[in-house]
Amino acid sequence: MTTSTPLPSGAFERAAHNDTIGDNHVGTSVDTPLRADAFALSDAEKMARIAPLFKEIMETLGLDLTDDSLAGTPKRVAKMYVQEIFRGLNPENHPVCKTFNNTYQYGEMLVEKDINLNSTCEHHFLPIAGRAHVAYKSSGQVIGLSKINRLVDHYAKRPQVQERLTRQIAEALKSILDTEDVAVIIEAKHMCVSSRGIEDEQSSTVTADYHGTFKDPAVRREFLDHIRG
Secondary structure, rough: OOOOOOOOOOHHHHHHHHHHHHHOOOOOOOOOOOOOOOOOOHHHHHHHHHHHHHHHHHHHHOOOOOOOHHHHHHHHHHHHHHHOOOHHHHHOOOOOOOOEEEOOOOOEEEEEEEEEEEEEEOOOEEEEEEEEEEEOOOOOOOEEEHHHHHHHHHHHOOOOOOHHHHHHHHHHHHHHHOOOEEEEEEEEEEEHHOOOOOOOOOOOOEEEEOOHHHHHHHHHHHHHHHOOO
């Protein structure tokens, strides 16, 4: 007669709790949860490990990997994970964001709107797609416009929760520009909502993070008017 090893005390409760967090799309921290040894392996070593693991998933699903169309998929997925859709995990890939003195003394808000955003939900590893709107008021430093887009893309390229992504972009800009006057809004659709679970294809999620003068209702309204306009 076979006997099973008993689960540790509280294991069922923890598993149920984790399922609830994931199913309700709730994040647990502002920082992306990473192990201390997250970058001990090179990109090549990570891809070499991921490919056979994904191959095993495909084979478990019953797919025939001798078919020409499927044979290269494990390696393609491994490369996509490490060097494409999750490349934002590695701090070495953070965009270089050189600042410049605000010599033209522009004192109003600068708004970069409708920034294309593609990310991945950390709960089901399904796509998040939408737009980001970013604004700041200079405290003496400015940044190249394309760098704002690159910052959005960098933090999007990791397993994410939209609330965390919104805050990470705002905190990065505050640090780079040495100003509190930053605002970020993200509007996005989540495939984990539209293609599974409730399967609602129409709904979208909006998150916002306001700092400094953007906490003033009048300044916030101006920012929103720029977006709508």
